[in-house]
Amino acid sequence: MSTPCPTCAKSELLPIDLQDQLPALQCTDCRGTLLSLIAYRDWRATREAPSQSRIDVGEASSVADSTRLLRCPHCKGFMAKFRFSADARNQIDLCDECDVVWLDSGEWSLVEHLARRGQLAKVFDDGWQKRLREEQARRRAEERWSSVLGEDYERARELRTWLALHPKGKELVAYLYLSQTEGI
Ligand SMILES: [Zn+2]
Ligand SMILES: [Zn+2]
Incomplete structure (x- = not known):
């Protein structure tokens, strides 16, 4: 070859x-x-x-x-x-x-x-390659979510960022999750 x-x-x-x-x-x-x-x-x-x-x-x-x-x-x-x-x-x-x-x-x-x-x-060096791979994997995951969520993707991203930075982020996620699963 x-x-x-x-x-x-x-x-x-x-x-x-x-x-x-x-x-x-x-x-x-x-x-x-x-x-x-x-x-x-x-x-x-x-x-x-x-x-x-x-x-x-x-x-x-x-x-x-x-x-x-x-x-x-x-x-x-x-x-x-x-x-x-x-x-x-x-x-x-x-x-x-x-x-x-x-x-x-x-x-x-x-x-x-x-x-x-x-x-x-x-x-x-190895560390650089590793970080690059992680970054690529993260980007690919984002692309998948973007195609799954379609036009709501941007809003979902904003919401995720807001939750990540919020001091009660974990509680808010739990509340949203429960609202979904328990049909509140
Ligand atoms: Zn040549
Ligand atoms: Zn190549």
């Missing part, structure tokens, strides 16, 4: 070792790399304590970056752009469905440089 390069029209991604024991897929034309964040986190966890980096920040952050929206080579959905860190100009493309990032040529050294300095964007 072949994986197309998200930036080149015809090229395919081939398996490589991005670093010792860190597998990834790379385009032979543009040298862009598709990296699984699960693989990356596992790999990072087994590395020794960060050593002083030899890459100069100025050099690393001047790496050419793709600015157009890319489609994930796996699921074909649009990838979201995220900055590497607070001060790096470069952005990575992330598919949160597949948990993969697309790194333009040269950006891998930037990732490792920032990781060693503890300045890597939160997209790379």
Whole structure:
């Protein structure tokens, strides 16, 4: 099964070792790399304590970056752009469905440089992914309620917020529930 390069029209991604024991897929034309964040986190966890980096920040952050929206080579959905860190100009493309990032040529050294300095964007860590998943699950649940409740959804939401903030919210919910079940 072949994986197309998200930036080149015809090229395919081939398996490589991005670093010792860190597998990834790379385009032979543009040298862009598709990296699984699960693989990356596992790999990072087994590395020794960060050593002083030899890459100069100025050099690393001047790496050419793709600015157009890319489609994930796996699921074909649009990838979201995220900055590497607070001060790096470069952005990575992330598919949160597949948990993969697309790194333009040269950006891998930037990732490792920032990781060693503890300045890597939160997209790379587990907690961030977990929060993102929770947020997505919450949004999907809201969408379901919206289709079930139809035009009353907005009112129900307002009522829910009002109850959540109300000092006697629990009592009010109990009262409403009882009114329903006991037909008061
Ligand atoms: Zn390519
Ligand atoms: Zn995807």
